[in-house]
Amino acid sequence: MTRRLLLSYLGLALLVLAGLEIPLGWIYARGETARFSQSVERDASMLAEVTEENIEEGKTAELPAVIGEYAAESGGRVIVVDRKGIVLADSGAGSAAGPATRPGTDLSREPDIAAALRNQTTVTTRTCTEGGEVLSATLPGSSGTTVRGALRLTYPMTTVTDRVHRVWLALALAGACVLAAVALVAFTLARWITRPLRTLERATTQLAAGHLANPPDATTGPPELRSLATSFTRTATRLQHLLKAQHAFAAEASHQLKTPLTALRLRLENFEPYLDPRAHASLDETIEEVERLGRMVQGLLALARLENTATTPEPVDLDAVVAERVAMWEPLAAEQYVALAVTGVPAGQVWAIPGALEQIIDNLLANALRVSPPGSTLTLARAPGTELHVIDQGPGMSPADRERAFDRFWRASDSHHDGTGLGLPIVRHLTHASGGEITLHAAPGGGLTARVRLRPAGPPPRRLARRPHTAAPSHGSTSATVPGERAGG
Structure with a gap:
């Protein structure tokens, strides 16, 4: 401008x-x-x-x-x-x-x-x-x-x-001097006019990254731009307050719900010896619903932690993480008679926020194991361009379901498992925070392919991301991993 x-x-x-x-x-x-x-x-x-x-x-x-x-x-x-x-x-x-x-x-x-x-x-x-x-x-x-x-x-x-040429030359020199003076005055005036716009642009970029550290300058520039900067600061402050309140509520509510849910499950299990055997099936279903509710609260806590803490991506060895997670999930896959296979050439280092790659693989493997029939193979394929494909041989998903699979709490109408609808949203959030992209595609011969595209390690990126909570899985379940989200994210 x-x-x-x-x-x-x-x-x-x-x-x-x-x-x-x-x-x-x-x-x-x-x-x-x-x-x-x-x-x-x-x-x-x-x-x-x-x-x-x-x-x-x-x-x-x-x-x-x-x-x-x-x-x-x-x-x-x-x-x-x-x-x-x-x-x-x-x-x-x-x-x-x-x-x-x-x-x-x-x-x-x-x-x-x-x-x-x-x-x-x-x-x-x-x-x-x-x-x-x-x-x-x-x-x-x-x-x-x-x-x-x-x-x-x-x-x-x-x-x-x-003589005429000398006069024309004098007029041209005078005009050039006037233009130089006008350029100096105009540049000063233009900088003065656009200074609030530049500070407003920087503030907008910061707000888009999640935190407004430097509000726009509302003391210089034309009155209209000063008023705009003041209105933007007021709006941004209120928006940050509302977001913080929302995140605090989600985190607090999820945290406060964990204890009563655990107590409720224990009390229900204690009822079993005193109930008529005909009611045991209903009791088991009730306990399963309480467990699903607990996993949902666990997922909400994980999302709240992801959204409230910022960090920057770091170089991570994709091949080492894949080998580690496959070794961790192989016993659980063997119990379900599902084979795990790793294919493709080594990918090397990629950019990812700390702990994100482990959670991405854990969630995708948990989803795939939920729907993989016995005797099938679950493949982790490394493709050129630092892509990781998690391919199962399950029933797959329709194009409409693949479009909505990343929506929070969404589950397919034909879903028969106890997913919470938070696993794939967590995976997408971690992937985007690492500067990558995740998409779902139909696998050849049936099943589903989760394609994770990451950036090869290079100069450190400037974009801020969210820092996740990390923990090692135990048989496919972690404090930030919500398994079983194939039909509901």
């Missing part, structure tokens, strides 16, 4: 300067040409009187000396002819209109000489044989109506054009 304001100010100043200096230069050039023409015509008139007297008195031998002295002092060229147009003398000084004309040459056919012999004055600009322009004044040498000869006085136009 600063550049556009600066260009607009300079464009306006350039239009004003052009509107003033071009007419001024044109008027000066016209005036200089007119003054020069009048001066040449006046000199020619005086010389015509002197030469007419010499011709009348028969002193034509003195003409070369008279006109030669003038030509030497002024730089012009003078030609004198008699009443028949025969050249009597030619100063030839400066060669203003070509080489000197020899005495005795007949010039009566030339238009200006012919007009002067008819007692008419001619002042004109013409091009000489050398190609330059000259100003020519041709006057009759006469007494009354008696014409005894004629005189032509010529000057090179460079005498005028050099």
